[in-house]
Amino acid sequence: PADIRDAAQARVRSPPAPVTDVARLCVCDLLVAQCDINCCCDPDCSAEDFSLFTSCSVPVVTGDSQLCSQKAAVYSLDVEANPPERIFKIIDQVNPSIFCIHATNYKQALYLKSPEIPTPENFDQLLDKFGGATFSTEPDSWNLDTDAQNPPDANETSRYEYGVPVQTEDAFLRLPSPVVSSWCSDANPAGFLVNQATKCIRSVSVEKCDSIQALSMLFYINSSILASVFQVNITVQSIVVQSLNGMRTLLSSSDVLRLPMVLDELCINAVLGVNYHITHTDTGEIIEAAAAFVLGTISKETLSIEQSFEISFTQENSQPVPLSGNPGYVVGLPVRAGFQPQGYPFPAAFLFAALALSSNKHSQLTILHSTSTQDCLAAQGARAPVLFGYNMISGCKLRITAATKCQPLAQTLLDVLKGQNFPEYVASFGNSQAQDVLDWVPITQLHISEQMISHTLQSSCQIPVSLGIEVKWTKYGSLVNPQARIVNVTATITTTPLKQLPSGRERIIPVTSSVVFTDTSSPAEPSYKAWPTIDIKLPFDFFYPFV
Numbered sequence: 001p002a003d004i005r006d007a008a009q010a011r012v013r014s015p016p017a018p019v020t021d022v023a024r025l026c027v028c029d030l031l032v033a034q035c036d037i038n039c040c041c042d043p044d045c046s047a048e049d050f051s052l053f054t055s056c057s058v059p060v061v062t063g064d065s066q067l068c069s070q071k072a073a074v075y076s077l078d079v080e081a082n083p084p085e086r087i088f089k090i091i092d093q094v095n096p097s098i099f100c101i102h103a104t105n106y107k108q109a110l111y112l113k114s115p116e117i118p119t120p121e122n123f124d125q126l127l128d129k130f131g132g133a134t135f136s137t138e139p140d141s142w143n144l145d146t147d148a149q150n151p152p153d154a155n156e157t158s159r160y161e162y163g164v165p166v167q168t169e170d171a172f173l174r175l176p177s178p179v180v181s182s183w184c185s186d187a188n189p190a191g192f193l194v195n196q197a198t199k200c201i202r203s204v205s206v207e208k209c210d211s212i213q214a215l216s217m218l219f220y221i222n223s224s225i226l227a228s229v230f231q232v233n234i235t236v237q238s239i240v241v242q243s244l245n246g247m248r249t250l251l252s253s254s255d256v257l258r259l260p261m262v263l264d265e266l267c268i269n270a271v272l273g274v275n276y277h278i279t280h281t282d283t284g285e286i287i288e289a290a291a292a293f294v295l296g297t298i299s300k301e302t303l304s305i306e307q308s309f310e311i312s313f314t315q316e317n318s319q320p321v322p323l324s325g326n327p328g329y330v331v332g333l334p335v336r337a338g339f340q341p342q343g344y345p346f347p348a349a350f351l352f353a354a355l356a357l358s359s360n361k362h363s364q365l366t367i368l369h370s371t372s373t374q375d376c377l378a379a380q381g382a383r384a385p386v387l388f389g390y391n392m393i394s395g396c397k398l399r400i401t402a403a404t405k406c407q408p409l410a411q412t413l414l415d416v417l418k419g420q421n422f423p424e425y426v427a428s429f430g431n432s433q434a435q436d437v438l439d440w441v442p443i444t445q446l447h448i449s450e451q452m453i454s455h456t457l458q459s460s461c462q463i464p465v466s467l468g469i470e471v472k473w474t475k476y477g478s479l480v481n482p483q484a485r486i487v488n489v490t491a492t493i494t495t496t497p498l499k500q501l502p503s504g505r506e507r508i509i510p511v512t513s514s515v516v517f518t519d520t521s522s523p524a525e526p527s528y529k530a531w532p533t534i535d536i537k538l539p540f541d542f543f544y545p546f547v
Helices: 002-013 123-130 206-211 406-418 450-454
Strands: 060-062 069-078 085-094 196-203 234-242 248-250 261-263 266-280 286-298 304-315 366-368 383-385 392-401 425-427 440-449 462-476 483-497 506-519
Touching (some): 366 462, 392 406, 406 506, 425 483
Parallel strands (some): 234 286, 266 304
Antiparallel strands (some): 069 085, 234 248, 425 440
16 A cells, blocks of 8 residues: 555655664773763763863764764864863764665664573483584564563673672672661672772671681682673682781681681680672673682671771783872872873873872982981982972982092983982872873973173083972862862072082082972952942941940
8 A cells, every 4th residue: 555655765764763772872981980081971070170171182082983874972072161061962973984874774783792602401402403514693573663582681791881780699799788777788889890998897796706707708709600601710819817906917828727716715716808800801701700808817806897898800811000089189189290202192001190109210200318327328219299388399419529520420310319210290180191292291490500600701511409309389279179270380500610629628518409389370259249348437426325
């Protein structure tokens, strides 16, 4: 009939229904439960976070690029607004190529179904199906009206998504935590990629400590984690034993399980803390699990103990980079720095990191660390981290004799002041990523001579005697929640001429290194206008009968 034919032609001309919701896609959302800077599609970012963005790193998000017509999510920033706002809209995008996919009508190709595992019960069935020289992969039915045709298993554990409970043989990986009160509840599951740290109180009895499951190591490692086609056993990474007075000792071997037991009216080997560490692939598959234990001794008078639990996740073949704020710097956390190798468009990701008390081998922004001997030549290699908001000063003393050579000494003092591989860039925010070039501030290096300051004759050889680092920062974003942002860093080397000393004479020169943080924020303008003043004299009895 004509009406059926027209309806069929209308279905052919109409674009297919979207399979992927582009509004939920975000390729720049890398940090878990944290806002990625300049990632305008990150669902973890709030309006206050968007006001701090400088641009959208991914302005357009689409699904399958081979489709003839599809929806596209477009992100931009309205910089003229105060504060800046994110603009989000959905548009129809048409593929100009004549070779494109009009409709994805094979729904079984929209997900990856794990192969069926052979068992004694289904072995004969699988052998009949796949045992021949050839076999067909076509589905038994092409009925497109059935939306749930062979859907993925709801309990599929081959790939975990963020927040999904980590499943084990019996239930899920337990991470005890306080629920209503401070008492421990073992019904709290550990969510995938959700780093947690909890503390709770558990009632104990020394007479029954060997029968309380939560005090035993087996309670936390006896169930294997469900993965794709195999199960991941939880291994014991380390065991620390804590005495009654609080002293802790790391055991050399963690192969032997130490179960709680009663000994001389004491409960020994009771679990006081568990630290899980889960390793996963980039596709969300758990490949390794380890647990570190803290075991303690409980006296007979103890009625309850405090237990601590922690879980962290690390991607395979990756090194996590600690942050110093999100997004703005936090006072007391290290200033993050790095340098740009030749041929790289952005500061090397493996070279900027949180600052540590170590040598400057990873291009970290550090200053000279004072030693007890105050000898500059002995202090080479001792570095201290630059902590945001902390003005610091350190130094040493240099003993010069008539036999001292100027040129070698100058290079040695420069290494003492600046360290190895002095960084070229400093992260403007505490969570700046290496690929965000605009979030890195170059370090301006200046050289000043004391001879030039005093307007005297300049010596042929000069030695550096001080390094002054000035970090200028500003409050960025909303007045309600301002974020600390570094806007300028200047490193100034001051040199002095080395005068030749007569034989037998010595000279002591102080060498200093300092860091100064300067707030360059403009004072906030009040939202109200000041009341005008009126210069008049009131009558003497204006407030009568009050004084």
